[in-house]
Amino acid sequence: MVIIGRISSRLGLFKIGLRWCSAAAAPHVPVMAAETIKHLKPQDGELYIDMTFGAGGHTREILKVAPNAKIVALDRDPVAHEMAVSLAEKYPNQIYPILGRFSELPQKLKELDSHQRSIDGIIFDFGCSSMQFDEGERGFAISKDGPLDMRMDKDRDPDALTAAEILAKIDEADLARILKVYGEEKYAKKIARSIIEARFSMTRLATTKQLAELVKASVGGDTFRLDKLQRPSHPATKTFQALRIFVNNELNEINYGMVLSQLYLKIGGRMIAITFHSLEDTIVKRHLMGNVLDGVVNELPLKYSSHTISHGRDVMEAVMTSDWRQLTKQVVVPSFDEVEENPRSRSAKLRAAIRVR
Numbered sequence: 001m002v003i004i005g006r007i008s009s010r011l012g013l014f015k016i017g018l019r020w021c022s023a024a025a026a027p028h029v030p031v032m033a034a035e036t037i038k039h040l041k042p043q044d045g046e047l048y049i050d051m052t053f054g055a056g057g058h059t060r061e062i063l064k065v066a067p068n069a070k071i072v073a074l075d076r077d078p079v080a081h082e083m084a085v086s087l088a089e090k091y092p093n094q095i096y097p098i099l100g101r102f103s104e105l106p107q108k109l110k111e112l113d114s115h116q117r118s119i120d121g122i123i124f125d126f127g128c129s130s131m132q133f134d135e136g137e138r139g140f141a142i143s144k145d146g147p148l149d150m151r152m153d154k155d156r157d158p159d160a161l162t163a164a165e166i167l168a169k170i171d172e173a174d175l176a177r178i179l180k181v182y183g184e185e186k187y188a189k190k191i192a193r194s195i196i197e198a199r200f201s202m203t204r205l206a207t208t209k210q211l212a213e214l215v216k217a218s219v220g221g222d223t224f225r226l227d228k229l230q231r232p233s234h235p236a237t238k239t240f241q242a243l244r245i246f247v248n249n250e251l252n253e254i255n256y257g258m259v260l261s262q263l264y265l266k267i268g269g270r271m272i273a274i275t276f277h278s279l280e281d282t283i284v285k286r287h288l289m290g291n292v293l294d295g296v297v298n299e300l301p302l303k304y305s306s307h308t309i310s311h312g313r314d315v316m317e318a319v320m321t322s323d324w325r326q327l328t329k330q331v332v333v334p335s336f337d338e339v340e341e342n343p344r345s346r347s348a349k350l351r352a353a354i355r356v357r
């Protein structure tokens with residue numbers, strides 16, 4: 001029941017899936033650092049939030065140009081948080097490390113006595129860090145054997161289920177839906193069936209290697225696949241992506257993060273969002289365009305609305321009016337050189353905006 005409740009709440013908001021996080025070798029290399037600083041325009045004495053601290057790459061870039069800036073360094077991952085704590089030791093009264101998710105931020109900011117409309121700039125760099133991806137023990141990587149975990153928060157939330165726990169209990173239809181929606185997996189039903197059947201033949205699906213091999217066997221002959229960038233990919237790539245998104249409730253977190261950035265930025269404050277997949281980018285874009293009602297991204301873009309549906313004036317105005325002025329008319333992508341040096345950046349897109357209302 002708990003799992004089913006989570007599925008409907010997590011899938012209810014976005015009828016779309018998301019990417020597998022890719023990453024270069026540790027330490028994590030910040031993506032589009034120069035473009036981030038160009039649009040953020042950090043100033044000494046101003047207050048910023050790095051919503052996805054990771055290894056602190058973007059935070060360090062801010063400090064290079066504004067050595068007296070103050071930065072709230074948020075991350076849900078205890079490993080990243082430890083890095084933020086050690087950076088804070090070097091910058092006392094300047095870096096404020098916070099362990100938590102976007103959805104926990106309002107409470108944590110209250111404890112820091114920070115209020116809405118008090119922040120000069122906010123950065124998001126979504127997805128996984130190299131530290132998460134490259135460490136087999138975390139269970140994110142197909143290529144590294146380890147426990148089927150995938151929790152960005154590690155053990156800090158006693159209610160959070162690992163991917164293995166979900167796969168041990170979930171029913172077939174729900175699993176197929178997760179694989180389809182979050183992984184855009186065309187063999188979703190087939191893979192879900194194999195995973196459920198495996199419960200009767202093996203004691204427990206417990207490792208990344210077991211899952212990767214099971215998926216590969218279940219898709220039969222179609223084991224040679226190309227990803228959207230025409231690179232060969234493992235047949236279990238989309239299954240891993242879908243599970244990771246579900247385990248971490250990523251899309252709803254991103255949506256809420258965007259709501260928070262609108263609430264906490266000053267008028268004139270700047271927001272930078274780096275996404276790595278069209279589904280993340282869609283959420284950001286719809287917020288920036290004002291295509292959001294009561295904090296919820298509309299399921300369908302307006303252009304797909306049926307001619308049989310007519311909205312009231314208040315709904316139309318709320319949807320058409322944005323609280324943002326976009327600084328990036330065209331989405332910004334990394335240079336050829338950056339992609340060569342840091343392949344993890346290849347699918348990145350950067351959007352920047354100023355809060356105007």
Ligand SMILES: C[S@@+](CC[C@H](N)C(=O)[O-])C[C@H]1O[C@@H](n2cnc3c(N)ncnc32)[C@H](O)[C@@H]1O
Pocket residue numbers: 028029030031051052053054055056057058059074075076077080100101102103125126127128129130152253254
């Ligand atoms: C791509 S990494 C950020 C890397 C960082 N910008 C750097 O240059 O080192 C993304 C980070 O965001 C964190 N994260 C993802 N979703 C989050 C959420 N909802 N709340 C807080 N942190 C989140 C992950 O734990 C991960 O450490």
